[in-house]
Amino acid sequence: MNALATEQLPWHQVPWEMLSIARHSDRLPHALLLVGNAGLGKWQFAQQLAHSLLCHSSDQSGHPCCSCQSCHLFNAGTHPDLQKIIPDPESKSGDIRIDDIRQMSNKEALTAQAGGYKVILIHPAERMTAAAANSLLKTLEEPTAQTRIILVSSYPHRLPATIRSRCQQIRFTAPAKEEATQWLQQQGVTSGAETLLGLSGGSPLAALALSQPEIIQERDQQLAEFLALAKGQADLTTVAARWAKLDQTRTLTWLSGWLIDIIRLQTADGTVQLFNPDQREILHTVGKRLKSKLLHQLLEAVHEARRLADSTLNSQLILEDLLIQWSNGFN
Ligand SMILES: [Zn+2]
Numbered sequence: 660m661n662a663l664a665t666e667q668l669p670w671h672q673v674p675w676e677m678l679s680i681a682r683h684s685d686r687l688p689h690a691l692l693l694v695g696n697a698g699l700g701k702w703q704f705a706q707q708l709a710h711s712l713l714c715h716s717s718d719q720s721g722h723p724c725c726s727c728q729s730c731h732l733f734n735a736g737t738h739p740d741l742q743k744i745i746p747d748p749e750s751k752s753g754d755i756r757i758d759d760i761r762q763m764s765n766k767e768a769l770t771a772q773a774g775g776y777k778v779i780l781i782h783p784a785e786r787m788t789a790a791a792a793n794s795l796l797k798t799l800e801e802p803t804a805q806t807r808i809i810l811v812s813s814y815p816h817r818l819p820a821t822i823r824s825r826c827q828q829i830r831f832t833a834p835a836k837e838e839a840t841q842w843l844q845q846q847g848v849t850s851g852a853e854t855l856l857g858l859s860g861g862s863p864l865a866a867l868a869l870s871q872p873e874i875i876q877e878r879d880q881q882l883a884e885f886l887a888l889a890k891g892q893a894d895l896t897t898v899a900a901r902w903a904k905l906d907q908t909r910t911l912t913w914l915s916g917w918l919i920d921i922i923r924l925q926t927a928d929g930t931v932q933l934f935n936p937d938q939r940e941i942l943h944t945v946g947k948r949l950k951s952k953l954l955h956q957l958l959e960a961v962h963e964a965r966r967l968a969d970s971t972l973n974s975q976l977i978l979e980d981l982l983i984q985w986s987n988g989f990n
Pocket residue numbers: 714715716717723724725726727728729730
């Protein structure tokens with residue numbers, strides 16, 4: 660693991676201590692569900708917790724010793740009592756299938772070989788198919804003494820309620836802006852922290868991922884094109900064709916961020932928190948020319964497009980449709 664992955668993130672301290680206390684009093688739940696927005700490091704936390712549980716001599720606060728046999732196996736990625744269930748990178752659907760769950764849920768697979776805990780990590784848990792979730796449910800209903808199952812999900816509402824109710828939920832929330840900014844500075848982000856945090860909804864790891872200058876430059880260009888369409892100064896088909904070649908999830912995230920900011924600026928005072936704090940003036944100005952009903956309709960269409968982003972639908976047509984609605988709002 661890299662340095663970032665072994666370091667304890669400052670905003671993880673509270674959930675970590677809570678679980679540490681539960682563990683030392685022998686009350687660590689058999690199944691945990693780590694929830695919260697993407698970009699808060701839940702997957703990293705899950706792996707650190709697994710490491711801690713597998714180490715034979717972790718310290719009082721649960722940090723692994725990093726020198727025992729178990730730690731060596733963990734660091735080499737070959738620990739026999741750790742199982743990570745993630746979608747097959749080759750699979751188009753990105754789903755976690757029933758076979759993946761079945762493999763871990765036979766009795767033998769649930770028994771620790773090294774005499775300590777057996778840890779199973781499932782991420783992203785909401786990608787389990789209905790059959791996979793059903794199969795997991797049976798395992799959750801009959802817990803094995805030393806086995807701990809840790810599910811990670813940024814969209815826990817997509818999980819069956821029966822799964823959610825059998826796990827103890829650990830909720831991760833974005834740290835305060837000052838704490839996040841300080842952490843970003845430690846990672847070498849020397850400027851624009853406020854914008855990056857705005858764009859990522861306050862999630863520091865997501866902000867860090869956006870911190871390459873090309874990404875912000877790309878947003879600036881897309882926003883310029885979006886605003887040019889509002890003035891009838893750009894060709895809609897050309898813009899949609901260019902956008903269709905870019906990362907769709909990111910484009911739709913930008914779009915929803917601009918629309919939400921415009922809506923907020925129409926209704927709130929000058930101090931309202933924005934996704935694009937560096938674009939406040941320009942978004943405020945454009946918002947004066949738009950009806951709030953249209954903005955809400957567009958936002959809904961963007962959310963629908965995000966839901967379909969994984970599918971094989973023609974993304975250029977979807978984008979064209981969104982941009983037509985946007986341009987028409989100024990006629
Ligand atoms: Zn150790």
